[in-house]
Amino acid sequence: MSEPDLRGAPLKGLRVIELARILAGPWIGQTLADLGAEVIKIEAPEGDDTRRWGPPFLDRPLPDGGTERVAAYFHAANRGKTSVTCDFGNADDLARLKDLIATADVVVENFKVGGLRRFGLDYDSLSALNPRLVYASVTGFGQDGPRASQPGYDFLIQGMCGIMDLTGAPEAEPQKVGVAWIDIFTGLYGVIGIQAALAERERSGLGQHVDLSLLDTGVAVLANQAMNCLIGGTVPRRLGNAHPNIVPYQMFPASDGHVIIACGNDRQFAGLCRALGLGPLDADPAFATNPARVSNREALVPRIADATAQRSRAQIIAALEGAGVPAGPINSVADALAEPQVAARGMRIAPEGIPGLRTPISFSRSELSLGRAAPLLGQGLSSKPKAM
Secondary structure, three states, X not given: OOOOOOOOOOOOOOEEXXXXXXXXXXXXXXXXXXXOOEEEEEEOOOOOHHHHOOOOEEEEEOOOOOEEXXXXXXXXXXXXXXXXXOOOOOHHHHHHHHHHHOOOOEEEEOOOOOOOHHHOOOHHHHHHHOOOOEEEEEEOOOOOOOOOOOOOOHHHHHHHHOOHHHOOOOOOOOOOOOOOHHXXXXXXXXXXXXXXXXXXXXXXXXXXXXXXXXXXXXXXXXHHHHHHHHHHOOOOOOXXXXXXXXXXEEEEEEOOEEXXXXXXXXXXXXXXXXXXXXXXXXXXXXXXXXXXXXXXXXXXXXXXXXXXXXXXXXXXXXXXXXXXXXXXOOOOHHHHHHOHHHHHOOOEEOHHXXXXXXXXXXXXXXXXXXXXXXXOOOOXXXXXXXXX
């Protein structure tokens, strides 16, 4: 009996056809590609919309001597894939695509509900062609319900799911999260759903339809805020950088800017008091326990702020780290990318010389597949660009 192959990426040998564009669907594809799957991105002849979502743009040489200019946005979600162009209105292109899907394990699509049926690319049609196919659909509102036919975008769903009403200063307007948070979360839930369906396929021998909704995801990840509403019976509101259930757990002023202090338990609060010279507070019944601190946050927070405002950011962070209290800076994106811990974990990569960030999963034995950048448009299944 031959020895099992214990090397390489965990999803090596899996074939994925990506009929998706923009972010949530491509994020599924990129994550699966990093995990070792062969991901074939099917693009319209003009390419994914995000190829043009710039600046900034990256210029890459083409085999014919020309140059392809593609936005950084596209490179954020399409690493490790092969690009094949396909005109669904062309019968030959469509036939070749169906032949390719017949060899696939997974299809990822983010068309409107029912939008692929007229091309025979819907789940029912393709599962008849390939019964083992796992077919993941990403839509704004899911495959059923009163809004199923409506388009959905991350910004719109952030407003609908409640997260914007929780984000920002209490006296300010609602704020969206600074990245397409729900698209990314939906992409990750998509990977989970696909892998679960593949695991179930090992038992049943059959694929199935994985139905992913941006709104479902946005509501699901409200986490403790949703439970505060469901169990507490009150509507959570914006608290700026404060936490609804933990005090102190927010941003505080320093003499040269701001720092984050995150006390998750009473022991850490006692350490905070010692480090900032606020010793009596941790013994005061009004502040000794977290429930008491939440009830008395208006009295406690200004006293901590008075103490931190007298010290620099570096002084506060050093003192609190020495006391075992979580504290840290508020980095810019550039600061975060230059963080030594980020470097030590190998988060920054440069496949084919193009900078990027790897999928943040590390294995004890397996590897990620990180050697290929995002594809040139229509580069095909060989080294030469081709359309279907």
